[in-house]
Amino acid sequence: MIRRDPRAERDAMVVSRTPRLRLDRTHRGGASLTRADAPVAAPTIIHIAEPAFLVFAVIEAAGGALNRHDRQVIGAARTLAGRDAAVVVLTPHLPSQAPDAIGTAGGDRTITLPTPTYDPERSAALIAQAITDHAPRHVVFPESADGGDLARRVAALTEADLFAGAESLTPTQAIRPAQAGRVELRATPPRLISIAPDRIAPYHGAPHAADPLPTPAAAATPGGIRAATTLAVDAATIPLDQAPLVIAAGNGVTDFAGFLDLARALGATPGASRVVCDAGALPRALQVGASGTVLNAECYIALGISGAPQHLQGIGTVEHIVAINTDLHAAIIARAGLAIIADAQDVMQALRAML
Structure with missing residues (x-):
């Protein structure tokens, strides 16, 4: 008999590990039940040619790539779709490798929304038109600053109820906090749902096809926004808890x-x-850790930091960690996705030369 791998099943349910371990046990796209030492075959791409119904997943893809919240939104849509329905991912224009990423995240179809600049009115109109054209059973949004605003605009245009900030989701039930978190509101999943960040696990099963669908043609109506320009921001002025990319100096930096x-x-x-802030080498406002700032970055680069428990608590939700340290057995090395066993000063000079 093929033995189950309980560790792989548990890892597939992990949503976040700090401030406490959070598992999504309702997620049905977990790891396959195979032996840990069995040879890994090439993944089979799942094609759903005739779906029973459609579930839309609206993602932001800031910076031209799927972030953690986007993958959780697609995972929530995949949970609602099950095996017989198809997930249609509505996304802004992405690079050519994006279909592979969307398919790996669980998307069966993609619809590109032609909104190169910030224009929530046009985006909402396009999504409302796509809902009219394809009649999805559910539409899932990220409950973020822009995603939540877009979800409410679409709800107003389609005159549909919005179940905002869902923290647990199954095909038959959606749950969100109410009354300042003192009670839970449970309901049958309506058509429009927004997903709170770091509450629902992303999809971990076999990749899906992510075939393109035609772009909806919404009526051109004059909006309140006449022009939108992306302004360059000095990364040093971004608060640490809002920065997408953080590089930190430790005792190994001189x-x-x-x-x-x-x-x-x-x-x-x-x-x-x-240690660096206590020595006065850098301001206290730059301290990363439980006694400083807790990060929510996409990527964190640690230069010469060993990884004290308080520091690791401050980087618990970071998706990608790069650690540069001379100690192979430092705690930060075990936590990192990429570890460079070298002197931080040498790596800094090499990076500056390459840049």
């Missing part, structure tokens, strides 16, 4: 002027360990 130059060249927000 050239702090060079460290700040490297941060500017990378377009990263600078941070520091408590």
Whole structure:
């Protein structure tokens, strides 16, 4: 008999590990039940040619790539769709490799929304037109600053109820907090749902096809926004808890002027360990950790930081961690997705030379 791998099943249900371990046990796209030492075959792409119904997943894809919240939204749509329905991902224009990423995240179809600049009115009109054209059973949005605004605009245009901030979702039940979190509101999933961040696990099953569908043609109506321009922001001025890319200096860094130059060249927000801030080498406002700032970044680069427990608590929700340290057995090395066993000063000089 093929033995189950309980560790792989548990890892597939993990939504976040800090401030406490959070598992989504309702998610049905978990790891396959195979032996841990069995040879891994090439994944079979799932094609749903005649879906029983459609579920829309509206993602933001900031920066041209799927972020953690986007994958959770597609995972929630995949949960609602089950095996017989198809997930249609509505996305802004993405690079050519995006269909593979969307398929891996669980999307069966893609609809590209031609909105190159910030225009929520036009985006809402396009989504409302796509709902009219394809009649999906559910439409899932991210409950974020822009995603939540877009969900409410679509609800107003389609005159449909919105179940906002869902924290648990199954095909038969949606749950969200109410009365300042004192009670839970349970309901049958309506057509429009927005998903709170870090509450529902992303999809971990076999990749789906992510075939393109035609772009909806919404009527051109004059909106309140006449022009929208993306302004360049100095990464050093972004608060640490809002920065997407953070690079931090630890006790292994001695050239702090060079460290700040490297941060500017990378377009990263600078941070520091408590040891560095206690020594006065960098301001206290840059301290990363439980006693400083807890990060919510996409990527964190740790230069010469060993990884004290308080520091690891401050980077618990970071998706990608790069650690540079001379100690192979440092705690930060075990936590990192990419570890470079080298002197931080040498790596800093090499990076500055490459940039």
